[in-house]
Every structure is written in structure tokens, then in C-alpha cells.
Amino acid sequence: MPLAAEEDGGATFHPPSLADFFPPAIWFEGTPFEINRIILVRLIAVVALMLIFIIGARRAKLVPGRFQSILEMGLDFCRNSIAYEILGEKDGKKYVPIITTIFFAVFFFNITGVIPFLNIAGTSVIGLPIIFALWVYFMYLWQGVKKFGVGGYLKHSLFPPGVPWPIYILLTPVEALQVFILRPATLVIRLLANMMAGHLLLALCFAATSFLFFEASGALKAFGAVTFVAGFAFFLLEVFVAALQAYVFSILTAVYLQMSITEEH
Amino acid sequence: MITAPLVAAAHSAVVAAEEVEEVNPLLPHTYDIVWSLVIVVIIAVVFIKYALPKFQAVLDERAEKIEGGLKHAETAQAEAAELRAEYEQQLADARTEAARIKEAARAEGGAIVTELKAKAAAEAARTVETAQRQIEAERQQAAVSLRNDVGALATELASKIVGESLEDTARQSRVVDRFLEELEANASATASSTTSAGKEN
Numbered sequence: 001m002p003l004a005a006e007e008d009g010g011a012t013f014h015p016p017s018l019a020d021f022f023p024p025a026i027w028f029e030g031t032p033f034e035i036n037r038i039i040l041v042r043l044i045a046v047v048a049l050m051l052i053f054i055i056g057a058r059r060a061k062l063v064p065g066r067f068q069s070i071l072e073m074g075l076d077f078c079r080n081s082i083a084y085e086i087l088g089e090k091d092g093k094k095y096v097p098i099i100t101t102i103f104f105a106v107f108f109f110n111i112t113g114v115i116p117f118l119n120i121a122g123t124s125v126i127g128l129p130i131i132f133a134l135w136v137y138f139m140y141l142w143q144g145v146k147k148f149g150v151g152g153y154l155k156h157s158l159f160p161p162g163v164p165w166p167i168y169i170l171l172t173p174v175e176a177l178q179v180f181i182l183r184p185a186t187l188v189i190r191l192l193a194n195m196m197a198g199h200l201l202l203a204l205c206f207a208a209t210s211f212l213f214f215e216a217s218g219a220l221k222a223f224g225a226v227t228f229v230a231g232f233a234f235f236l237l238e239v240f241v242a243a244l245q246a247y248v249f250s251i252l253t254a255v256y257l258q259m260s261i262t263e264e265h
Numbered sequence: 266m267i268t269a270p271l272v273a274a275a276h277s278a279v280v281a282a283e284e285v286e287e288v289n290p291l292l293p294h295t296y297d298i299v300w301s302l303v304i305v306v307i308i309a310v311v312f313i314k315y316a317l318p319k320f321q322a323v324l325d326e327r328a329e330k331i332e333g334g335l336k337h338a339e340t341a342q343a344e345a346a347e348l349r350a351e352y353e354q355q356l357a358d359a360r361t362e363a364a365r366i367k368e369a370a371r372a373e374g375g376a377i378v379t380e381l382k383a384k385a386a387a388e389a390a391r392t393v394e395t396a397q398r399q400i401e402a403e404r405q406q407a408a409v410s411l412r413n414d415v416g417a418l419a420t421e422l423a424s425k426i427v428g429e430s431l432e433d434t435a436r437q438s439r440v441v442d443r444f445l446e447e448l449e450a451n452a453s454a455t456a457s458s459t460t461s462a463g464k465e466n
Contacts, residue, residue: 018290019288021288021290022288022294028296031296032295032296032299033296033299033300034294034296035296035300036296039296039297039300042300042301042304043300043304046304046307049308050307050308050311053311053312053316054311054315054316056316056320057315057316057317057319057320058319060319060320060322061323062323062327062330071320072320075317075320096317097312097313097318098309098313100312100317101308101309101312101313104312105305105308105309105312125290125293125297126290126291126293126297127293127294127297127298127300127301128297128301128305130293130298130301131301131302131304131305132305135305135309189291192290192291196290
């Protein structure tokens, strides 16, 4: 790609592309354990997350220090603002660990998109969103089946009570589509698309800034300042989006669980 | 000048697009799924089995401590209130006792004063009575002696009057005067009255 640009003229402008998400392999090329740059970024994120929480848990004291307070604030947020808020304290208690794990994991994989030298979100390649979504998918199905039995769960989720029967002709297929396909699919695509778009936006702004500053001539250089400011703004936006998408993912997890295990809609 | 980079950009975008058509971002690669699974499993295990229970334990312990502290404070407060009530009760009792003692002392004092007054009055009455009795006795004594004296005097006077001629008033008055003088002389020398009286006669 840079080659193509160089052929055209001396200037090199590297626009971000979907190819960014499929970098060349570093190790184990061609095997199921192929490691490329993005996998490496994910591994770094995991190590960071593990370190923070293992050290945090090991040093957890009755009277929290600053570090522990911050962690506890995050845990508290997951427990109260997500799990208890949606599921209530009684049901929520059981799912707090899972929801917390999903929140922090998704957040850490999202935030790598704005960390210098990593610069790509771990969730911007579909594998990770798929795994998270499948986890949530099987969990809410299993919890529903465990509570109502297979038939009971199907009846509960596909034939919502309080509707005259002819409506079921229309409603039931829609509900089935919802429960079995749309919920997990939207979980995957929402997260993936947000993170991909974020990366493309940021990369575009910084690529343009770099190009305009160093390659463009005359007045065009001034536009570099504009793209730089835009890049800065998008950087902040991406930090926000990283947290927001983690929140959305975990709150939807709670909502789907709630829909599976609550008696009435 | 401006067109060259733009063309280049457009071109590379096209090239990228062409390249991308081979990689659909919605179709996961095997390695992507494998590593994602590994990663998520690691995170889930560490979080759910280790980190979160540990934090939960600390939170529970803290909640327990706080609850214990609150309960302790409550007990302490209740105890303090009890002690205070007891103390106040004691104080009130002491006050009542003091008031009672004061009242008793006042009553006793009153009684003492009344008694003393009565005693003094009795004493006074007794003194007065004694005095009166003495006076009465003296008066009677005086009356007796007077009666004796008056009798004697009257007899003496009468004998004198009868002895002298009572013809003229001058003589009569002279007799009386002389009698009075004698009487006076008698009075001035009471100790030797009996002897002088004897001499005069």
C-alpha cells in the first residue's frame, strides 16, 4: 500500500484501512495459534488487567488505600449501577462476578485503542466480541432453562403472556429471532463496529496530521493543526467510548439475564 | 500540488478497499477465536475464582467491622444513658434526703425554741410569783407591824391628847407637832427606838 502511494508521487499518506485489523503474523503463522500484533495487544491487556487485580486482591485491606479505593469504586459501580440496578439485589448478587468480569475485560480491551504504542482496541477484531457475546448468550439461555425448563423457557420467552393469541403469529418469530440471533449478534457488532470506527477515525486524523505537517506544502500545512485538534478530540471521545461500550455490554448482559429469569415481562 | 496527495490518498484507499474485500471483518479467523477464548477464560477464572471473592471478603469484613462498631457504639451509648439515669436518680434521692433533713432540723429548731420560750416564761412566772409572794409577805409583815405600831401610837397619842388640856387650838397643834417630831425622831433612830422611846416616856 505505501508502495502504491509512492509510485504515484513522492508523498506518502497512510490512510487507515481494514487491513490494520489483520496485520501480518509475528509467530506461528498459519496455525490456530498464530500471533499477530493485535493478539499481542490483547495479551498485554490481559497481563495488565491480571496484574492490577491480582495485586489489588492480594493487598486488599480493611482500610483501603488509594489504589484499592479506585478498584473498589469500579467494583462498586458494577455491583450497584449495573447488577443491582437491573436485576435487583436478590438476583443480582449471583451474577455480580460475571458482570464485573465482563465489564472490566471489555473495558481493558477497548482502552488499548488509545494507549500509545498499542493503538488498537483488542475488541476491534471480531474474535473477542464473539467470545464475550457467546458467553453472555449461553449464560442467559442456560439460566432461563435452569429456571423454567426447556419448554418453560421457550414458552416464557417466545409467548409473552397477556397477548391475544393471533398476535403470536407475528410476535413469536420476532421474539425467537431476538432471543436466539439478534441479541448475541448485536452484542458482537455494536462493540466491534464502535471499536473499528474509533480506530479508523483516530488513525485517519493522525495520519492526516502527519502527512499535512511533513509532506504537504504551504498553506496546506495549516490544515495539519485542524486535523491534530480533531485527533485530540477523537482521542478523548475514544476514551469515553471505551468506557461506554464496556458499560453497554455489561448492562445488556444484565438485561438479558433479567429477561431470562424474571417471571413476567 | 494539492491534487497529487489527494490522488495518492484516493488511490491507496482504493487499494485498501480492494485488499479488504478479501478480509471480511465479520468473519473471524481461527487464531482470533482461539486466542480470544484463551484470554477470556484466563480472565474469567482469575476474576471469578480469585480476585472478586477476595475483594468481596474484604468488603464483607469491612461491613461486619462497621456493623460491629455501630453496635458497640450503641451499647456504649445505652450504658452511658443508663449510668446517667442512675446518677440522676441518686442525685434526686440525695436532694430529697437533704431537703428532708433540713425540714427536720427546722422543725427540731422550732421545737427547741418553743421549749426554751416556755421554760423562760415559766421561769419568769416563777420569779414574778416569788417576788409577789415575798412582797405579800413583807406587806403582811408590814401590816402586822403597822397595826401594832398604829395601835400603840394611837393609844400614845390619845393618852397625850387626853393628858394635855385640849382648850385651845394652839396647844392642841403644839401637841400634834410634838408628837410628829417624836415620831420623826423615832424613825431616824429605829435601832435605838426602843431605848429612846423608853427615855422619852
